[in-house]
Amino acid sequence: MTDTQKGDIAMASVHLVNEDKLFVKDLDKYVEKCYIGNNDSVHVNSDGLNYHIVSVFGSQSTGKSTLLNRLFGTHFDVMDEEKRQQTTKGIWFSHANYIASTDHSIEDGKRSNNSNIYVLDVEGVDGRERADDKDFERKSALFALATSEVLIVNIFEHQVGLYQGANMELLKTVMEVNLSLFHEQSKKCLLLFVIRDFTGLTPISNLGQSLEADMNRIWKDLNKPEKCTDSKLEDFFDLKFFAISHKHYQPENFELNIKQLGDEFTNERLFNHNSYHKQIPVDAWALYSEKVWDQIENNKDLDLPTQQxxxxxxxxxxxxxxxxxxxxxxxxxxxxxxxxxxxxxxxxxxxxxxxxxxxxxxxxxxxxxxxxxxxxxxxxxxxxxxxxxxxxxxxxxxxxxxxxxxxxxxxxxxxxxxxxxxxxxxxxxxxxxxxxxxxxxxxxxVDESDANNKDGLIYIENYKLELEKLEKMLQDFTSTLKFKESHIIINKITKKFQIKFKDAIVEEFSNPSTESWDHVAIKFDELIEKLLTKPYLNNSHFDFNIDLSHNENETVHLKILRNFYHKFDSIVHDYINDDSATRILRNIFEDSFKFDSDGLPLVWKTFNQLDSQFNKSRDQALSLLPVLCNMKKSDGTYIKKPIFEIEGEEDDADSDYDDDDDFSDDESSNSNKELRFSKLLNSKQQAKVKLRFKKETDAIYLDAKRSMVANKTS
Ligand code: GDP
Ligand code: MG
Structure with a gap:
């Protein structure tokens, strides 16, 4: 803000409380614009307490506004000398444009208002007015006391010592309202008596004593609240006296006195080093004063600490x-x-x-x-x-x-x-x-050092929470990997089993015997031992070395075992069917019928010999048919497929079987399921095998007979 701008604003004064007792709007803008701060701003980098509030009090037309205008360069209305018209009632407010000074080095004797003095001009009444005016006077006194550090009491010299009239009424009002305001909290304020039209006949000190005596007398007569009965005037007020000569009769002295008074205002001692200050930062002063006025105007108790x-x-x-x-x-x-x-x-x-x-x-x-x-x-x-x-x-x-x-x-x-x-x-x-x-x-x-204190708490909380989530994610990730890995292992072992077991079956049934299923069972156990038990059983616990729990390892073990049985099942059932069974029987038959025990072709001499060899071979082959019908060991027991109960899975032991065989009568029974595993050919298939076997062997027999006949006749 330029100086001219500041000057322009200072030209105006604000009608803080108007005739209708309404408080002005946007006061904060005015206060802030006028404020001379370190950085030209009321908000930052200062405590905002570099300001003073000064009010003036006194009967009407005692030259109060005239004094303020000269002392502080304000522009409050002054009564027109000729028309004697009363100025607008209310409380006026202005930032001091300057402070009058006797210092000759200062241009025009106008010192700049660096300490931000704001002035309240209370347009008083003359004491003879209506009750409404009394009310207003009381309210404005209360307002001035609640907000100001210095109260100028303006009084003519000739009225001093007259313990009566408007002045005394006014002082009584000031002291009464002060009690209502400050009995809770003692914060002094300065009463600065400015004695106008001072003649010099009575020394100022005498006038002061006289006023002080009047004040004490009023104080004594006041009805004080209980808490304050013993309190003294000086507990609440500091008193100071200053004289100003007559404006018209001693104009030079008048001007000089005002400048001298101005000097007092540039001395921080007058403000008692801020001990009268209400400690409201300047940017809140408008709000504070408005709230104070609101309380006063609505006749509510005015409790300043609460307001603050x-x-x-x-x-x-x-x-x-x-x-x-x-x-x-x-x-x-x-x-x-x-x-x-x-x-x-x-x-x-x-x-x-x-x-x-x-x-x-x-x-x-x-x-x-x-x-x-x-x-x-x-x-x-x-x-x-x-x-x-x-x-x-x-x-x-x-x-x-x-x-x-x-x-x-x-x-x-x-x-x-x-x-x-x-x-x-x-x-x-x-x-x-x-x-x-x-x-x-x-x-x-936050700073790392703060991270562990209260300030950083939420961040630690956040961090912990997210870390927990990450750990959970890692757990999931790990178990997925373990699951995948366990399946790789299961498949690898199953594959090995499949190859070896298939070889064993092919070999066994190239030349089956009544002990075939004993051999198969032994081979099966051997493979379990070789592929599963030996590498992975440790201290009677399975461990597949992929960091699984005991239960998980056990599940993998069972799955492998179940796969073995599945493979067992599918390999045997694939390998042995009615076609292959016929072929196997025929091979057995042919081996016995056509070759001797050394593997040399047999030559039949007689038809009898042929017939008996044929019958023997056919019986021998047919005697092995039961081996191809059931997985039955030589001791008469069947090879059974156990039921595997694996957590979270349904056993599918019988899923490979069709329903159209003759074992479907009682599907729910477990022993039936086990039997279905060991059953290779059903009765229809067996009949078919027998029939085909008969046809084929008959054909071989006929061939053999024909070749014998041919040989004999040739
Ligand atoms: P206020 O009502 O107290 O603000 O008084 P004003 O400042 O409006 O002045 C009222 C009248 O008193 C005006 O005509 C002034 O010229 C006159 N006046 C101002 N100062 C003095 C003074 O020091 N002595 C006397 N006798 N009259 C003054
Ligand atoms: Mg006035």
Missing amino acids: ILVSKFKCNEILNNIYDDVFLSEFSSLETPTHNPVSSCEYFKKLREKCISNYDSQASRYKSTVYLDIRKDLTSKIDTKLKVFQSSILSNLSDSLISKLNSDFPTLKKSSKLSFKELLLSVNEDTIKSFKNQSINYLL
Whole structure:
């Protein structure tokens, strides 16, 4: 603001409370514009207490406004000398344009108002007026006392010592209202008696004594509240006296006296080094004075400490909202969505947080400290709520990216690493947690030193929460991997079994015997021992070396065993059917019918011989048909497939069988299921095999007979 601008504003005074007792609007703007701060602003970098409020009191037309205008360069209305018209009633307010000074080095004797004196001109009444005026006078006295540090009491010299009339009434009013206001809390104010039209005949000290005596007398006669019965006048007021010569008769002295009075106002001693100050930061003064007036006007109890707390709350909240909306939110929303560079966002938010808090501190620390600190907490928690959401989203992005990296890297790692599956899992788990810790340290939004104290608490909370989530994700990831790995193992072992068992079956049934199923059962047990028990059974517990729990290992074991039986089942059933059974029987028959025990072709000499050989061979072959019909061992027991009860799975022991065979009568029975496993050919199939076998062997017999006949006849 330029000097001219400041001057322009100072030209005007404000009608603070008008004739209708209404308080002016937008006073805060006026107060702030006039204020001469260190940085030209009322808000920051100063305590906002560099100002004084001075009021004037006295009967009407005693030259109060004239005095203020000369003393402070204000422009309050002055009564026209010729028309003797009364000026506008109410309370007027102005920033002092200058302070009159005797200092010759100062241009025009106008010292600049660096200490920000604001002046209240209370347009009084002359004591003879209506009751309404009395009420107003009382209210304005109360208002002046609640807000001002210095009360100028304007009084003509010739009225001093007259313990009567308007002046005494006025003083009585001032003291009474002061009691109502300050009996709770003693905060003194200065009563500065300015004695007008001073002749010099009576020394000022005598006039002062006389006034003091009057004051004490009034004080004594006052009805005081109980708490204050013993209190003295000087507990509430400091008194000071100053004389000014007659404006018209001694104009030079008049001017000089005013300048001398101005000198008093530039001396901090007059303000008793701020001990009269109400300690309201200047930017809250408008609000404070409005609230005070509101209380007075509505005849409510005026409790100044409460008012001060209310004002502090209002102002601190206003500061909080401004900072949160205008500074924090506007900058936060532009970067809220996590970018590809969360570390720099965090740096930025950390600075933003610090900036907001320090902005708040510099503006709000001037208010009641309990209020200021409470609302500071509100601000931090509002900011932190937003930042917490942001932080948890970047932390969660971090966990997600670590897990997805692990997912894509693991297969390669598994191939290249020399570690066992179990060790590899452990190591990638540890590495992932370590990476999370190392990277998330950069996501702190408070100083590291603060991270462990209350300020940083939510961040620690966030971090812990996300770490727990990550650990859970790792657990899921690990169990999925283990599950996959267990299936690889299951399939590998099953495959080996399948190959070896199939070979064994083919070999066994190339030359079956009544002990065939004993051999098969032994082979089966051998394969279990070789492929499953020997490599994986350890201290009577299975362990497939992929970090499974006891139960999980047991499940894998059972699944492998079940697969073995499935393979057993499918290999045997594939291999032995009516076609192959016929072929096998025919081979047996042919071996016996056509070759001797040394494998040489048999030559039949007689038809009898042929017939008996044929019958013998056919019987021999047919005697082996039961071996191909059931998996029945030589001791008469069947090979059975156990029922596997595997957690979370339904047993599918009978899923391979068709319903159209003659075992479907009682499907629900387990023993039936077991029998269906051991059953190879049903009765229809057996009949078919027999029939075909008969046909084929008959044909062979006929051939043999024909060739014998041919040989004999040739
Ligand atoms: P206020 O009502 O107390 O504010 O008085 P004003 O400042 O309006 O002045 C009222 C009248 O008193 C005006 O005509 C002034 O010229 C006159 N006046 C101002 N100062 C003095 C003074 O020191 N002595 C006397 N006798 N009259 C004064
Ligand atoms: Mg006036």
